[in-house]
Amino acid sequence: MTVELICVGTEILLGNIVNTNAAYLAEKCAGLGLSCYFQTVVGDNEERLTQVLSDAVSRSDIVILSGGLGPTEDDLTKNTAAKVCGRKLYVDDRSMERIAEYFAHRDMIPTENNWKQAMVPEGAIVLDNNNGTAPGIIMETENCRVILLPGPPGELIPMFEESVVEYLNKLTPEVICSQTVKICGISESSVETTIKDLIDNQTNPTIATYAKTGEVHIRVTASAKDKKQANKLIKPVVKELKSRFGYDIYTTEEKTTLEKAVVDLLLANKLSVTCAESCTGGMLSARLINVPGVSEVYKSGFVTYSNKAKRKLLGVKKGTLEKYGAVSSQTAEEMANGAAAASKSDVTVALTGIAGPDGGTKDKPVGLVYIACNVKGNVTVKEFHFQGNRAKIREAAVSAALRLMRSSILEYFSRVTFGK
């Protein structure tokens, strides 16, 4: 089956935002075994949206639109799509209630135009929006399914996963199953080189690699008459990948992020954790704390941006800061050790670096980051050189810190177990 994506929004046409919704939907649809031949971006303009949508409906089995479901004048995706599908709009009581609840819950009063979001096309399937006020809509016409999703990724992504995946899955006679093997610490090109023979000979299952910050995901996708058969095709390929990449694979679970893998490792081994962050300023803690259940292992953390804070909260020596500087392996190590002393945590991790745009020198350029990890007294310090702007450097540093935590913990236990 073919699927086509239409993203509606002047802010994309003006280049104000990067179209991450299209990338997200494209990746998900590919994973569901749908062929995507066209993606279009069009503004909030009835005539042009009608033209694009009519073309799409005539040539694709499924059309997914995102954006333009807001309450304001220029949000006209729903009305236009209803017209193209020959549907009238009516007031959906359930959507009314949900919008009223949404505002009551926030002690806010909806304005008149908010109720516009409760209008839905006749005969449509209405999808709950648990993160906003615009419900999703599915209209089934003779030859096409038209799916409308809200534009904000924080609403689109959960709605897609909670409602749309299941709907799309039912449309295809075959079942498409996929499993993602997530690898950290190896570049995409060397991952590709390692599995070139598998990629060259792929038929069913197919194998695709996706580069993420500090990670590479390999998706293995099989199509079969039922889930059991599909999984049977996937299993030997995943086994082969495991034998080739070993411990560099941190999970084979779709929903497991690198931070969840690290938290799971801490939980399984009853290890408490504390972060001491300088250049990343709380980002590592924030990522760990996004994992539900982290409270069992994460108790406290420090943001020590100034030298004074590094000394006062973590006991970094004045002499170390003077001799080696705040961005040095020595300071990183003392930060990790100081965090261990202050918090009595089993695992501590410390980051110090130059995120830019200023502060770089010839010896210590922007992008230089030291990360130290202390696992029950065993400290590893690593030096990294990241590229990009301030945000990108900090993000890459957090990802590297998670990888270092993982490898340090694994190494500690292999030493304990095998006496290495």
Added chain:
Amino acid sequence: MTVELICVGTEILLGNIVNTNAAYLAEKCAGLGLSCYFQTVVGDNEERLTQVLSDAVSRSDIVILSGGLGPTEDDLTKNTAAKVCGRKLYVDDRSMERIAEYFAHRDMIPTENNWKQAMVPEGAIVLDNNNGTAPGIIMETENCRVILLPGPPGELIPMFEESVVEYLNKLTPEVICSQTVKICGISESSVETTIKDLIDNQTNPTIATYAKTGEVHIRVTASAKDKKQANKLIKPVVKELKSRFGYDIYTTEEKTTLEKAVVDLLLANKLSVTCAESCTGGMLSARLINVPGVSEVYKSGFVTYSNKAKRKLLGVKKGTLEKYGAVSSQTAEEMANGAAAASKSDVTVALTGIAGPDGGTKDKPVGLVYIACNVKGNVTVKEFHFQGNRAKIREAAVSAALRLMRSSILEYFSRVTFGK
């Protein structure tokens, strides 16, 4: 004049990469005063590319294609575009030379298919590629200019800036300028209600609203014969918006984020700041620390996820935690006050809440967050109810904390200044 973007590449259709070329080209074209109504992504397929390009040529003044100029079999943008424009290809000597030089320079030997890249359509303008082997191409037909650019951003961006900007600049008589007015603490629909008359009567400048997490941006865009004239049209509209929204506008600068506005306020008033975070676990610190120059005001921060950490690091009373719970206005207030005592910072902000998915009760549901801000001893505590998943609740809480910091600081100074 209108411009349309066509990005060619299966990796975009599969969601392997995010289409940053489209965002880059769109923003540049908007800045050059070109109206972009359509962006399309299509794969390396002659039939579908012909279809998309024929539509584009028939409805737009300029069509920019990116990607598909490589040396391999599946790179067919140039041949297809030449066919659509009715041109034959010939071997361009200069391109031949440049390709030979490119390889010689790298001690590499070109393969047979590299010479394919030296073929150009008759009558085309050939653009030098200083970062790769595929030259850019401009074909001028009676009603349309078709511009072909290489796909890798490292080749596309320099070629655009070195050659295409100048070419496009000559085509348009007008200049387009825009200014963004950023508002926090008001919903998009009530912003729209407040300026409905302006939106209804807009011609030049135009006014558009963009919803962001906890913020609304209004973009005012004018077209005129030069920059000065365009800015003259924008000025009175921005003035009117300022008079309607007052202090809810936190900036009128394109590049200023809410966290930068808060940091600027702290810097201007020489106020040091410390965050004490529970449910957000470092996210607020991380956002503040993404602002270059923040080190002047941000020295240290605390992540106090456990009750014990709240007591030990911030001096929250055991009795308070027992009587009111960790998620309470009393605890938030003691966290902010404790952070002030521990850090001696002028401004402290504390967050405690239930981010879910577990931990909610009837009295204290998931999404309940208390935020306290202490400005030189004056404390404000606010209760919030956010919706969505864990990540969304935390993101909304951080945005609310920045708004509360901003309003608390402004209020403090208005009290100091006016004795309110």
